[in-house]
Amino acid sequence: MSSSMKPVNQKAWLLILPVIICVAFSAILPLMTVVNYSVQDIISPERTVYVGTEWFKQVMRDEELHSALLRQILFSLAVLLIEIPLGIALALSMPAQGWKASAVLVLVAISLLIPWNVVGTIWQIYGRTDIGLLGVALDKLGIEYSYTGSARDAWLTVLIMDVWHWTPLVALLCYAGLRAIPNAYYQAAQIDGASKLAIFRYIQLPKLRGVLMIAVLLRFMDSFMIYTEPFVLTGGGPGNATTFLSQYLTQKAVGQFDLGPAAAFSLIYFLIILLLCFILYNWMQQLGQQTRTEDIHE
Amino acid sequence: MARLDLDLAHSYKANPQSDEDYALLPLKMCFEDGGAYALLGPSGCGKTTLLNIISGLIRPSQGSVHFGGNEVTNKTPQARNIAQVFQFPVIYDTMTVADNLAFPLRNRGVAPAQIKQRVGQIAEMLELSAQLDSPASGLAADAKQKISLGRGLVRSDVSAVLFDEPLTVIDPHLKWKLRRTLKQIHRELKLTFIYVTHDQVEALTFAEQVVVMTRGRVVQVGSADALFERPKHTFVGHFIGSPGMNFLPVQCRDGNLQVSGVALTLPLSPSQEILNAGQVTLGIRPEYVTLVEKDAPGALPVTVSQVLDIGAYWLINSFLGNSVVRARLSGDTPVPQVGDTVWLKVISEHTCYYKNEELLI
Numbered sequence: 001m002s003s004s005m006k007p008v009n010q011k012a013w014l015l016i017l018p019v020i021i022c023v024a025f026s027a028i029l030p031l032m033t034v035v036n037y038s039v040q041d042i043i044s045p046e047r048t049v050y051v052g053t054e055w056f057k058q059v060m061r062d063e064e065l066h067s068a069l070l071r072q073i074l075f076s077l078a079v080l081l082i083e084i085p086l087g088i089a090l091a092l093s094m095p096a097q098g099w100k101a102s103a104v105l106v107l108v109a110i111s112l113l114i115p116w117n118v119v120g121t122i123w124q125i126y127g128r129t130d131i132g133l134l135g136v137a138l139d140k141l142g143i144e145y146s147y148t149g150s151a152r153d154a155w156l157t158v159l160i161m162d163v164w165h166w167t168p169l170v171a172l173l174c175y176a177g178l179r180a181i182p183n184a185y186y187q188a189a190q191i192d193g194a195s196k197l198a199i200f201r202y203i204q205l206p207k208l209r210g211v212l213m214i215a216v217l218l219r220f221m222d223s224f225m226i227y228t229e230p231f232v233l234t235g236g237g238p239g240n241a242t243t244f245l246s247q248y249l250t251q252k253a254v255g256q257f258d259l260g261p262a263a264a265f266s267l268i269y270f271l272i273i274l275l276l277c278f279i280l281y282n283w284m285q286q287l288g289q290q291t292r293t294e295d296i297h298e
Numbered sequence: 299m300a301r302l303d304l305d306l307a308h309s310y311k312a313n314p315q316s317d318e319d320y321a322l323l324p325l326k327m328c329f330e331d332g333g334a335y336a337l338l339g340p341s342g343c344g345k346t347t348l349l350n351i352i353s354g355l356i357r358p359s360q361g362s363v364h365f366g367g368n369e370v371t372n373k374t375p376q377a378r379n380i381a382q383v384f385q386f387p388v389i390y391d392t393m394t395v396a397d398n399l400a401f402p403l404r405n406r407g408v409a410p411a412q413i414k415q416r417v418g419q420i421a422e423m424l425e426l427s428a429q430l431d432s433p434a435s436g437l438a439a440d441a442k443q444k445i446s447l448g449r450g451l452v453r454s455d456v457s458a459v460l461f462d463e464p465l466t467v468i469d470p471h472l473k474w475k476l477r478r479t480l481k482q483i484h485r486e487l488k489l490t491f492i493y494v495t496h497d498q499v500e501a502l503t504f505a506e507q508v509v510v511m512t513r514g515r516v517v518q519v520g521s522a523d524a525l526f527e528r529p530k531h532t533f534v535g536h537f538i539g540s541p542g543m544n545f546l547p548v549q550c551r552d553g554n555l556q557v558s559g560v561a562l563t564l565p566l567s568p569s570q571e572i573l574n575a576g577q578v579t580l581g582i583r584p585e586y587v588t589l590v591e592k593d594a595p596g597a598l599p600v601t602v603s604q605v606l607d608i609g610a611y612w613l614i615n616s617f618l619g620n621s622v623v624r625a626r627l628s629g630d631t632p633v634p635q636v637g638d639t640v641w642l643k644v645i646s647e648h649t650c651y652y653k654n655e656e657l658l659i
Contacts (some may be wrong), residue, residue, distance in 0.1 A: 187355055188388040192449060193376045202390045202401075284611040 015220035031270075037263035065265065067240065068248040069272075072224060075159065075244060079223040081218060082163050087215065087274025088208070093201070094175055105175075108168045108206065120232025123161045127233075147234060151241035154234045158242050161229055170215045178204060179213035213284050217277060224273055245269055300326050300366025300457050302329040302490065306358040308347055314359075324361070329458065329492060331366075334484050336505035337494045344514040345494045352492065353382045354628045365457050367518070382452040386467060387442035391435040395426055398434050399448045404408040406453070406598045422447045423483055439467045444476070451483060458490035463499065477504055496540050510534050526583070527648065532655045534582045539547065542614070546621050546644065548580045548651070555645075558619035562596050562645060572651045572658055580650040584613070586648040587625035590632075590641050597641035598623075602634045616640070 015023075038056070041049040059065060090108070095101045114122070127147050131136035138145040147157040179205065189199045190222040230236065236243035236251075249269065253262035304312075307324040314320050329335055337345040351363065354375040362371045370378050371541050381402070391397050399417045421427045424444045429437065443464065450459050461480075465473045479543045481504060484491050493500050501508050502522040502596055507582040510518045510525065510533070517531035518524075529535035535543030549556040550573050556562070557580065572578065590597045604615035612633055614625040625642060627633070634640045651658045 112525065182386075184384045184386060184388050187382070188384060188446070188449075190355070190375045191353065191380065191382045192402040194401070198405065202392060206390075206392045 013200075034263045034266050037259050038267055039260075041260050051260065055260045056268070059261050059265045059268065062261075064240070065248060068243055068245050071240075071243070072245045075155075075226070076220055076223045078159055079166075082159070082215060082218055083167045083170050084212065085221055086163065086167050087157045088174050088212075090167065090171035091174035091178055092204070094171070096179065098205070105172070108171055109166075111165050112168050112172075114165070114208055116228035117232050119161065119165050120229040123157060123164075123229070124233050127157055149238060151238055154238055154242050158230045158233060160227075161233065162223060162226065165229070166219060170219065173211045173215045174208055177208045213281070216280065216284065220280060221273060221277060300368075301331050302312065302352060302458060303364040303367075304328070304352070304361075306351065306361025306363065306371075307371040308344075308356065308360070309398050310353060310356045317514070318373070321515050322358075324350070325516050327509070327516060327519065329490060332488050332490055333376055334481070334491045334504060334506045336493065336496060336501035336508045336512060337491065338496070338501040338508050338580055339511035339535075340496055341352075343511045345496075345511050346462055347496050348511070349382070349462055349492065352458065353380045353460050354378045355382075379453075379457050380460065381450040381453055381456045381458070383446050383462065383464045385463045387439060387446045389437075389442050389445050390527060391433075394431055394639040395434050395437070396421070396430040396447055397631075398445050398631055399426075399430075402453055416452055416454065417604065420452050420606075423451075423486075424448050427477075434541060440469065440472055443467055445610075447476075447480070451487065451489075454487065454489075456489060458492055458511050462490065463495055464493075465495075473500075480504065497542075498580065502538075510537065523637045525576065528650060528657065529581065530657045532579065532581065532652050535583075535650070539583060539585075539625050541584055543581045543650075544621075544623050544644070545652075546580045546623070548578050550575050552577055557598060557644070558621065562598070574651055575651070575658060577653075578657075578658065581646065581650040581652055582644045582646075584626040586646055587623065588643045588646075589625070589627060589631060590643045592641050594641065596643050596645045599639050600642055602636050602638045602640060605633060605636060614640075618644070 039050060039052060041051045041054075043049065094104050094108070111119075126132045126134045127145075129139045129146060135145060140220045144150075145153050145156045185203050185207075186199070189203055194202070225246055226244055227250070230244060231247060231250075234242045236247045246269075249262060249265055252265065253260050299610070300503065303324045306322070307320060308322040309320045311319045317323060337348060339345050347356060351358050354370070354373055354377075357372065357640075362369055364370065365378060390401060395399065396587070398416055399420055400413045403413045403416065417430075418427070421430055424447060426441070426444055426448060431442065434442065437445070447464060448459075450461070465476060468476060480491070487566070491505075493501070493504055495504075502525070506521065507519055508522060508525055508529075509516055512531075512533045518529065518534045520530075525534055525538045529538065529543065532543075532545060535545070546557050554561055588620075592599075598618055600616035600618045602614060602616045606613040606615070610629055611628045612629065612631070614627060614634065616623050616625070623642060
């Protein structure tokens with residue numbers, strides 16, 4: 001049977017119509033509002049002027065946006081570089097069964113259950129040098145620390161806060177992946193005399209590929225869209241040190257009420273995430289293939 | 299390479315009370331260096347437990363394991379230097395076939411030249427040479443299992459190679475081929491092979507010595523011939539052979555044998571010991587049951603309930619009272635009809651007598 005034998009049946013479109021309608025109302029139509037704003041100058045609800053790609057050009061030339069984008073990319077990169085290895089390490093050291101496993105799972109998951117703005121507030125207080133545990137402790141150790149005063153401290157605090165908040169997600173995903181490896185693999189490795197490192201390199205890591213891909217994409221997208229925690233903790237400051245893309249966007253849209261440029265930037269933001277996810281996904285897919293071909297030529 | 303001595307018992311429960319709690323009842327046995335053994339028994343009889351105890355994946359709850367006179371009871375599989383092949387293929391996905399085969403050697407720091415030579419040799423034996431450079435993950439199940447087998451065989455200095463039903467995932471026609479290959483490899487490499495299976499054909503064709511197990515107990519260790527001719531336990535008679543042995547309750551009283559109320563005049567008299575044993579069980583292989591004339595000595599009247607044509611021979615199922623008697627008759631004998639009463643001879647030099655399931659004498 002060849003595919004060319006298949007009859008063309010246009011009725012199939014009817015079958016996916018419900019999905020098209022659902023997606024239209026939930027995603028495409030709301031997005032169209034943004035598209036609508038992005039090509040108009042709305043002076044007042046009654047007076048709107050079509051401006052074409054003017055806003056896009058303006059936004060692309062915006063120096064502030066460039067530095068926010070750079071900051072954002074650095075932040076997401078740091079998040080991935082810390083959270084993924086740390087999550088794997090955590091998952092590897094978690095007990096596999098018994099009451100200890102349940103207890104550890106609950107403990108690890110706690111930070112995931114805390115709402116974003118509460119996380120921000122927790123760290124805001126935690127880092128205060130007058131009453132916060134972290135702030136006071138650092139102060140007593142003689143380390144100068146102020147997330148409101150120093151750009152570096154603010155940046156590090158936001159990063160550590162994200163690591164604290166989201167590494168458990170990576171750990172839980174990896175933990176599930178590790179538990180799915182049949183015991184026979186470990187037994188065979190034991191018989192083959194494999195070291196712990198070899199077991200990790202040749203059994204655990206390859207078997208974790210699928211969940212790691214999900215973890216990387218989720219953590220990338222989430223960190224790239226981070227808003228609430230830095231907003232609560234630092235408000236984007238000091239200066240612009242922790243103003244990430246969504247913060248910048250909100251300032252434009254809600255703070256200055258520049259709906260046109262904000263809409264134009266929203267679309268660009270959306271496309272950047274889409275593009276980076278696409279690149280990341282394909283890169284990770286190829287990574288799996290490559291290790292295979294590398295082994296062949298070894 | 300070494301002689302393996304076992305003197306142990308194992309229970310997965312912390313405080314075993316009755317025999318039921320034991321996965322392996324106390325047993326004492328030894329595997330000679332370079333032998334080909336099969337552990338045969340139904341599922342859940344403890345054969346895999348025994349295998350995992352030998353390899354060191356499980357520590358016996360009682361007793362000890364000795365390799366070549368040295369105690370290894372508490373040693374890891376690495377320290378015991380043992381190879382084991384599992385029921386389902388275990389391969390390292392990211393490696394090529396060659397790297398998979400080389401893995402156990404590399405982990406032990408064998409020189410690259412030696413690894414190359416050995417991997418080539420094993421791949422040749424298992425007909426994997428053409429695939430050596432391809433990634434292991436894309437292969438079919440039987441090729442993957444061959445890699446698993448290869449990893450088990452690649453080390454030349456192992457104490458023993460253990461196989462845990464390794465041919466389960468293999469197609470029947472390939473099974474024959476691989477089994478022959480394994481036998482040949484055994485002859486060439488002169489390693490101790492211990493092969494777990496629930497398939498009697500597999501066990502009998504592969505092994506020099508078959509260890510028959512049931513419910514955590516080793517009931518007989520012997521060659522294929524011994525297991526067939528003189529089963530030491532009714533389970534062996536029942537499990538080996540197709541169909542298994544016939545068992546009939548027999549009264550031995552005053553030097554006479556009575557089967558289901560029929561007194562037998564004996565052409566070949568069993569020993570005095572049996573004749574005075576009281577209630578015993580008579581065992582005879584269907585292959586040795588013969589059709590005789592009504593008045594022949596030792597003839598038992600049975601009612602034929604089923605006649606099966608199994609190609610080269612007939613299989614007769616019949617009833618003697620409540621007991622089933624099966625007979626395998628060659629294709630050229632006149633075949634009785636269902637419902638007929640025919641006379642069968644069950645006493646011969648092949649007849650075995652059992653008391654409490656154990657062979658007498």
